[in-house]
Amino acid sequence: MTAPEERTYDVVVLGAGSTGENVADVVVKGGLSAVLVESELVGGECSYWACMPSKALLRGTEALAEARAVDGAAQAVTGEQDVAATLARRDSFTHHWDDSSQVGWVKGAGIDLVRGTGRLAGERTVVVTDAEGNEVRLTARSAVVVCTGSVGKLPPVEGLADVRPWGPRESTSAKAAPRRLLVLGGGYVGCEMATAWQALGAQVTLLQRGPRLLPAAEPQAGEAVAAALGHLGVDVRFGVDVTAARREGDEVVLTAGDDEFRGDEVLVAVGRAARTADLGLTTVGLEPGEYLPVDDTLQVEGKPWLYGVGDVNGRKLLTHMGKYQARQAAAAIVARARGEQVDGAPWSATAATADHAATPSVVFTSPQVASVGRTAAQAEADGLPHRVVEYPIGSIAGASLFADGYTGTAIAVVDTEREVLLGVTFVGSGVAELLHAATIAVVGEVPIARLWHAVPSYPTISEIWLRLLETWRDGD
Amino acid sequence: MTAPEERTYDVVVLGAGSTGENVADVVVKGGLSAVLVESELVGGECSYWACMPSKALLRGTEALAEARAVDGAAQAVTGEQDVAATLARRDSFTHHWDDSSQVGWVKGAGIDLVRGTGRLAGERTVVVTDAEGNEVRLTARSAVVVCTGSVGKLPPVEGLADVRPWGPRESTSAKAAPRRLLVLGGGYVGCEMATAWQALGAQVTLLQRGPRLLPAAEPQAGEAVAAALGHLGVDVRFGVDVTAARREGDEVVLTAGDDEFRGDEVLVAVGRAARTADLGLTTVGLEPGEYLPVDDTLQVEGKPWLYGVGDVNGRKLLTHMGKYQARQAAAAIVARARGEQVDGAPWSATAATADHAATPSVVFTSPQVASVGRTAAQAEADGLPHRVVEYPIGSIAGASLFADGYTGTAIAVVDTEREVLLGVTFVGSGVAELLHAATIAVVGEVPIARLWHAVPSYPTISEIWLRLLETWRDGD
Known part of the structure; x- marks a missing residue:
């Protein structure tokens, strides 16, 4: 066993999703050196398994609905949406799950990239292990920035893991519409994917535990979306507490009290959790599996060399807010590297102020x-x-x-x-x-x-x- | 001949387009009495011959273009836009040029309405003459507000009036697409109507005197619209100085230097002029046919009882700016009626500040x-x-x-x-x-x-x- 390769950068960024890319980009533009560590595709969740493919799946349906809603234009819409072409369009937006164009961007931006799983190994230190077991030891002069995001949660439903459920990833990357799709959860992922797959040919049943959809939004939003989903043919059920799941042949069966719901696939979309379980957080005295506790400059409390940016801090789980935090955190890192005082004052260039009470979001339902x-x-x-x-x-x-x-x-x-x-x-x-x-x-x-x-x-x-x-x- | 009926109001509003309606509405809500004088349809240009019908003509084309631009959705657009249905939809937005719903709104808002042609007859006095020659003499305690708008200009082209050209009104209310439409002028009316009628079946030729379309906008705008019009099949010509017009049978012939342009109709869209020619302006020492000179409270200079609001003052010839001015002017009238000091300070509730450097506009071309x-x-x-x-x-x-x-x-x-x-x-x-x-x-x-x-x-x-x-x- 040879000793691991050792490298030192000003900034080590764990996770090359849109948040990590933006942190690295801004610190490099600010004169620091940076390396991105990524175990999957460079570009992350949003590019391959979330925003881009989901909106690509929805856009055709939306454009046709808008044309059908205008008398005179409606008469021209005599055919059906081409599902294969819609899926192919989705595939083109994800670059067929190939990250070479993003890798090209990273290189062009003067950022280094190390592929593999990165874990903290004490203060300012990250060890990256690739698929062959080779290690690279990275040391950060200024900051280690954790941008590993979040993962879909699996609720404590008996047998659920064994039915091979779809998560948000499978729901945005499926190669064809299932005949019958069960959707567990009425947040934005559940509502968007129910809208998309119902239009693309599935018979969707959406099961919501609580009394309304989109519970974080104004009540009128969830009511309107529920009514529209019903109009599209989605079977929307409220107050459904699923307690068990099983496969019968190709069929998924969910049990909720005396009711059974049957489908060909089930999408679990009941929220997300921090992707911090396997980051070596214990080596620096932090709790694995928890969101990283950060201040408005995205600095982890008590650790001036460590930042948590994007979903991983649990502040706002949205691509654009991750990118925003990335800009603010990177500006803070650059300023601190120059010896400047950074205080996180509201609306300053180094504070993620909009996280608190000015966060925008769009749910692309109809x-x-x-x-x-x-x-x-x-x-x-x-x-x-x-x-x-x-x-x-x-x-x-x-x-x-x-x-x-x-x-x-x-x-x-x-x-x-x-x-x-x-x-x-x-x-x-x-x-x-x-x-x-x-x-x-x-x-x-x-x-x-x-x-x-x-x-x-x-x-x-x-x-x-x-x-x-x-x-x-x-x-x- | 009987003596004319005499009535006194706090506010007499000449012209019941959207601007006049808004002036009357706000002053009545402020506790003043108001009468609207209208010689044509209550609701005015925007409702019947401008914004509403033009956008109704354009919307179907736009919605279809948007659907055709999304692979997967495009395959569903296998038919053609239904021109008759599009025209019928336009007719429904103009209420078939029937103003009874607007008249109902006026009454419901507690505003009086006098139909006929209103003319100033000295300070604070308006005489309205109806089609039968009956007169009503209106006296304004607080203000006479002129909201008579503007009319399409006819340029000094020999024979043009004799070919019965379309103005903006005819172009938005035509019952069918002409086979060949000549458009004189490349401002927003010319560009929008060229877009609309080309899509609805006409072969449009757009003749612009200058070197670009939409000359008031950033140059990139006119360039993009010209390219798009060309792509739609419109023949766009620049530097064309039309000097003569004639009819040959049903055909309109325009002459520009050695060139002749032939069509079935010609739309003249070369700008607008104040509708002040027949308002009795000389009785109060003002020049007929000119825009009314007003300050930021929309008060005519030197005449504290007279206001000019909307197109008629020539500040910004846009429906939404007329309505904005109406709100500000009406607030000023109400405040002055209460004996308050109104100074037209920027961004105050009684000053049309946005007219100067914050005016929005949208050209609904493609x-x-x-x-x-x-x-x-x-x-x-x-x-x-x-x-x-x-x-x-x-x-x-x-x-x-x-x-x-x-x-x-x-x-x-x-x-x-x-x-x-x-x-x-x-x-x-x-x-x-x-x-x-x-x-x-x-x-x-x-x-x-x-x-x-x-x-x-x-x-x-x-x-x-x-x-x-x-x-x-x-x-x-």
């Missing part, structure tokens, strides 16, 4: 659910003085032009003391691109009095802003 | 052109220190998911001293709803440093914001 900041329930829980303003999007001229019989809802949560927006939710067809206006208003803390001067163009769906302002004013 | 604030040329003309940042929208993951081969451009004009956005332009498919984010950023004067915290959701087209910020930073 209708879409786009939200940012606090829901009414969160404003209540935070003890903030607030009023909720709601307006039906279908009453907007731009929405009725967009689709015949458009239905949707906009909800704004307004801070009644500061008169700024705490949060906004849009539910409706094509609302994903409406969200960034709300994100800028929330993040910019733009006063309501000034928002009256931000005139929406007529006739766009964005005119909903005017109606929300009027509803706010008239409710005073 | 690609769409959505812009707000200053172009680079305007920033230059205003002597503002600025830098232009540009990024191709097609490189954004969300755009490539939206449409195969997406092409588009985003252009931001950044104030290099204050580090805020002066203006933003998006050119591309489906960018209309991206605009309001830029409008809020410009109006809210949100610093670039703060915009970094406004995270775009992945994978939406709005991620263009991140690329613009990076391009700005890296160009420093």
Whole structure:
């Protein structure tokens, strides 16, 4: 056995998903050296098994639904969506699960790459083991940054692991629609994948333990998505507590009380957990399997050389928030390497401030659910003085032009003391691109009095802003 | 001849288009009495002959183009757009040119309505004459508000009036596509109507006097629209100076130098002029046919009882800006009626501040052109220190998911001293709803440093914001 190769960098990044790539990119641009460690595909979950393939699966269905909703155009949609072509399009977005273009980007950005499983081996030290058992020992002068993300959770259901369930990965990369798909969980993954596979030919049954879908969103969102899924033919069940799973031949059978649900596959989408079980965390006094506890500069508490960025810290499990945290953390690392003081002051270039109360997200169901900041329930829980303003999007001229019989809802949560927006939710067809206006208003803390001067163009769906302002004013 | 009926109101509004309706609505809500005077349809240009019907004509084509741009969905679009159904949908949006629902709204809002042609007859006085010659004499305690809008201009081309050309009104209300349509003018009306009628079956020839389309926008916008029109089959000609027009049988013939252009109809879309020719302006010492000179509270200079709101003041000829001015002017009228001081301070509730450098507009061509604030040329003309940042929208993951081969451009004009956005332009498919984010950023004067915290959701087209910020930073 030869001694492991040893290398020293300013920054060692564990995990080459979009978060890790962004950390490495920014620190290198800031003059530091960096190495990425990756045991799977460079590009990570989002590129191959989450955002990209799921949205590719959904987009064709959405575009056709939009055309069918316009009389005159609808008459041209006489054929059926080509499922094989849709799956092929999905495959092209994942580059057929080949990461060579991402590897090319990494090299071009001046970042080193070590393939293998990286584990901490004491302070500032990472040991990477590849498939052949070869080791590389990496030492970080400035920082080790953990960006290993999260994994789909398996709930404690008897026999579930043995039925070879789909996780989010299998649901986005399946080569064909199963005839009958059971979906366990009504969060965004369950709702998106139910929408996608029902449209692509599966008979989907969605089983939700609680009383509504998308429980973190405004209640109107889950209600609208549940109604739409039902309309698409998905069998949506609430209050279903699955306690056992088994295979009978090719069939999966789930048991919930006296009920049995049968399908060809079952997707388990009941949340995620930190991917920290096998990172050598005990060598630095941290608990394996837990989210890394970090401050607003993404530095792990009590360990100035260690950062946890992206899903792995459990703050916000969203690709774009991981990338945002990556930019802020990397800026903090670069500044500290230069000996600058970094204090994580809100809205500074080195603090992930938007994580707290200005996080945007879009659920690409039909209708879409786009939200940012606090829901009414969160404003209540935070003890903030607030009023909720709601307006039906279908009453907007731009929405009725967009689709015949458009239905949707906009909800704004307004801070009644500061008169700024705490949060906004849009539910409706094509609302994903409406969200960034709300994100800028929330993040910019733009006063309501000034928002009256931000005139929406007529006739766009964005005119909903005017109606929300009027509803706010008239409710005073 | 009996003496005319005499009535007194707090506010007399000339013109019941969307601008006049909004003025009347807001002053009535503020406790004043108001009457609307209208010689045509209540609801005005936008409802019957501009925004609504033009967008209704365009939407089906757009929805089909979007579906055809997604492999897998494209295969379902095997038929043709139903032109009759598209025209019928347009007719339903104009309520078949029947204003009874708008009249119902006016009454429900507590606003009086007098039908007929209103003319000023000295200070605070309007005389309305109906089709039978009956007169009503209206006196305004607080204000007369002129909201008569604008009319399509006829350029000084020999014989043009005699060929019975289409104006914007005829182009949006035509019962069928002409076989060959000539379009004179490459502004937004010419470009939108060329797009609409070419898709609905006409062979369109667009004649532009200058060297580019949409001359007020960033040059990239006109270039992209010209290329797209050409791709749709429109014959786009630049530098064409039409000097004469004649009919030969059913054919229209336009002469430009040695060239002749032949069509079945010709749309004249070379700009608009104030509709003030027949308003009795001379009775109050103002020039007929000119735009009304107003301050930021929309008050006519030197006449504290007279306001000019919407197109009629020539500030910004856009429905949404007319409605915005209406809200600000009405607030000023209500405040002054209460004896309050109104000074038109920027961004106050009584000043149309966004007119100056924060006006949004969307051209519903394919690609769409959505812009707000200053172009680079305007920033230059205003002597503002600025830098232009540009990024191709097609490189954004969300755009490539939206449409195969997406092409588009985003252009931001950044104030290099204050580090805020002066203006933003998006050119591309489906960018209309991206605009309001830029409008809020410009109006809210949100610093670039703060915009970094406004995270775009992945994978939406709005991620263009991140690329613009990076391009700005890296160009420093």
